[in-house]
Amino acid sequence: MKVRKALTIAGSDSGGGAGIQADLKTFQELGVFGMSALTAVTAQNTLGVHGVYPMTAAAVEAQIEAIGQDMGTDALKTGMLFSGEIIQSVAKKIEEFGWKKVVIDPVMVAKGGASLLREEAIRAMKEFLLPLAMVITPNIPEAEVLTNMLIQSIDDRKRAAKKLYELGVKNVVIKGGHSDNEETLIDLLYDGRDFLYFTSRRIPTKNTHGTGCTFAAAVTAELAKGQGVKEAVELAVNYVHAAIEMDLQIGKGHGPTNHWAFKRKEAAADAIYK
């Protein structure tokens, strides 16, 4: 059996719901071997971010180097990158190792509003990282910052997706969690030619901490296994939906999602149809 590997380059969430913890749990659940390069440690729980302690760019490079020189990876994702300097280091290493299955989750702010990316880093992200992306997965506010646009309608989102594509990203997913529709939400995928709409029912819950990280990690795991982008995004939509639906009720604030849920749902469906 060939074991597929996936790398996350992201921040640590001490609360375990977002960041590298969410990514590694998702990789594991989807059957790929997870590896990580830490960009920052956050002191965080379901109530918010209480401290951010970035790594040096050299430390980030050394971690990626260690993985690249020995184990390699089938796909990778980036999450919280914090500074322009770290972004440049990450871009340099991705190019050096020639990694192509690159998923960029342009994490900017945590749920409670704490900044996870410095203002100056946005230019570096557009200049150095986006041209290397096979997939980018912004939420609506992140897509607004990256395109300097106000996004209110689906047509606005389509225009923003085209703008991001023009920056060199091969596939753009603009997620719909932040839209104002209370019944359904749409995650939009643009591959430079067609628009695909993934529609799901909005689940009324405050426990959505880490949904963005989990979504991008699921896309990455599926790409690592050799799936196409469309299939990977479709699975990620379903994986996150199950994780939100069977929430865990942990913590007093915005709780984490349930990374076990997707496999449990699959196992239950298998048992019924056996």
Ligand SMILES: Nc1ncnc2c1ncn2[C@@H]1O[C@H](COP(=O)(O)OP(=O)(O)OP(=O)(O)O)[C@@H](O)[C@H]1O
């Ligand atoms: N209440 C919800 N019910 C069902 N699906 C949801 C809900 N909220 C978010 N999602 C799904 O979760 C995924 C992440 O979407 P979202 O736009 O919230 O990303 P994000 O803002 O990066 O995440 P976060 O809010 O954790 O930072 C998408 O697939 C979206 O459709």
Ligand SMILES: Cc1ncc(COP(=O)(O)O)c(N)n1
């Ligand atoms: C270390 C870290 N990385 C990312 C996020 C954003 O999480 P999400 O957008 O998935 O809720 C977070 N809160 N903490």
